[in-house]
Amino acid sequence: MPDSVNEAESSEAFKTGPLKLGIAGLGTVGVGVLDMLTKNGDLLTRQAGRAIEVTAVSARSRKSDRGGHDVSVYEWFDDPVEMAKSDNVDTFVELIGGEDGPAKAAVEAALKAGKHVVTANKALLAHHGASLAKLAEENNVCLNFEAAVAGGIPIVKTMRESLAGNGIKKVFGIVNGTCNYILTKMENEGRDFRDVLEEAQELGYAEADPSFDIGGIDAAHKVACLTSLAFGTQTNFDSIFIEGIEHITLDDIKNASTLGYKIKLLGVSVETPDGIEQRVHPTLVPKNSPIASVDGVFNAVGLTGVFVDELLLTGRGAGAHPTASSVVGDIADIARGKHVPVFGIPASHLKEYKRAPMRAHEGGYYVAMDLYDKPGSVAFIAKAFCEAGISIESIEQKAPVNKGVEKPTAPFILTTHDTMENSMRAVLKEIANADYCAGDPRMIRMERY
C-alpha cells in the first residue's frame, strides 16, 4: 500500500485511472458524500489505490444550494437515467430514494449499461433486491448497499464478507432511529407518544409524514435485506409481519420498566422449523440486555452465528455523514476492484423465501387491560389463560383509576412464559368478548436476550 498520494499515483493500481462517479440525489446523503469526498479525498485515494472523482450529478433542482458545494463543476443531468448510461460515469451512486420511480429506473439502466451501482435505498432493495441482484450478476457489476441498512453501521459487509461460512440463525436490531428516539424520550421524560413525536418532527428527527417510520415500514425494509444476507434467500418484503409503535402508551413503558424491561421497536429475522419468521414490532427487552442500552437515535444490529456466536454492532443509523461513510466505503471497494455477490451468494443461488406464519411465533407476551372492578374479573382472566394452556409469569392489578363512575376499572398487567401467538390471539379475543374488561386487551411481544 503506497503511503503518500504521489506514491499512489505512480502505483500499478493507480494506472487504471480514476473511478468516475455519477451521483444521483444531492439531498441529505448526497451532500454528505460530497463532504466526505472533498474533505478526505486524499486519504481515500491512498486507501483505494486510485483517485475517485465525481464527474456527473443529478437532482431535481439545478439551483438549490448543495451544502456550499459548487456542483456546476460536474456535468449536470436532469434525468438520472441518462446519467446512468453516460460514458462519463463508471459507477452510479443512487441517493434519490423510493422503491420505484426514477431510482429504480436509473439503477436498472446503470446495471444494464455495465456500471457498478452504490445505493442507500432500502425500499428499492427490499422490494426488488432479488431481481436487481440478478441484473447486476448478468452484467458482471457490483451492487453495493451498505448504507441501506442501519446507516453508518457496517452490518452488510460484516454479514456478507466477514461472517462467510458461519451460518446465521437469527438477526435482529433497532433499525429505525426515529422510533428509538421517541421511545427513549417517552421513558426518560415521562411524556406521551404524540408529544414526543411532535418534538421529533420539529427537530427534524421525524418526517412531516412519519407513517413509514412509526408504522414500522422503514424498519421492515431493512429486515428484508438482513434476511437475505442472513439466510441466502430472495428478498420478500410482503411476508414481513409489521406492527408500529403508535399504540404504545406511557403506561406501557412505565409498566415494562417496573417489570425490568424497556420497550424497543425491533426488527427480527429468525430461522424456525416452519420457515423464516420476519417481523417488526414493539418488544419488551430486559433492561440488562446489551440491546436495551441502545437509546435515542442510535441503531444496533445483533446476530447469532454458529461459529462467531453473539455479535452486536451499534452506531448511528442515519444522518448525512454516518450514511455517507457507508456509501464511500462501498465506492472504495469498487475502486479497489473488489466484487462480492450482492447478498453474499450468487443471485441464481438465492433460495426462495419460505414464510413461517406469525401465528406460529413462540415467545413471551406482556398484556395490559382495564378490568372492571367487580368480583370474578381476575378469576375469569386466570381461567381463560389456564384453559388456553398459557402459563402466566407475573400478574399485577393496580388500584381503580376512576372511582365514582358507574363502572370503575383497574389497570391489570400480566406477562406470560413462552407460548404460541395463536393461543394468545385466541385468549385475548375471548377476554375482549366477555364483560370483564373495558376496551380490548393489548399485547406486546417480549424477547429475553
Ligand SMILES: NC(=O)c1ccc[n+]([C@@H]2O[C@H](COP(=O)([O-])OP(=O)(O)OC[C@H]3O[C@@H](n4cnc5c(N)ncnc54)[C@H](OP(=O)(O)O)[C@@H]3O)[C@@H](O)[C@H]2O)c1
Ligand atoms: N437521510 C438519511 O439519514 C438516510 C440514511 C440511510 C439511508 N438513506 C437513504 O438514502 C436515500 C436518500 O435519502 P436522503 O435523506 O438524502 O433524501 P433527500 O434529502 O430527500 O434527497 C433526495 C435527493 O434526490 C433528488 N431527486 C428526487 N427526485 C429526483 C429525480 N427524479 N431525479 C434526480 N434527482 C432526484 C432530490 O433532488 P432535489 O434536491 O433537487 O429535490 C434530492 O437531492 C434514500 O434512499 C434514503 O432512504 C437516508
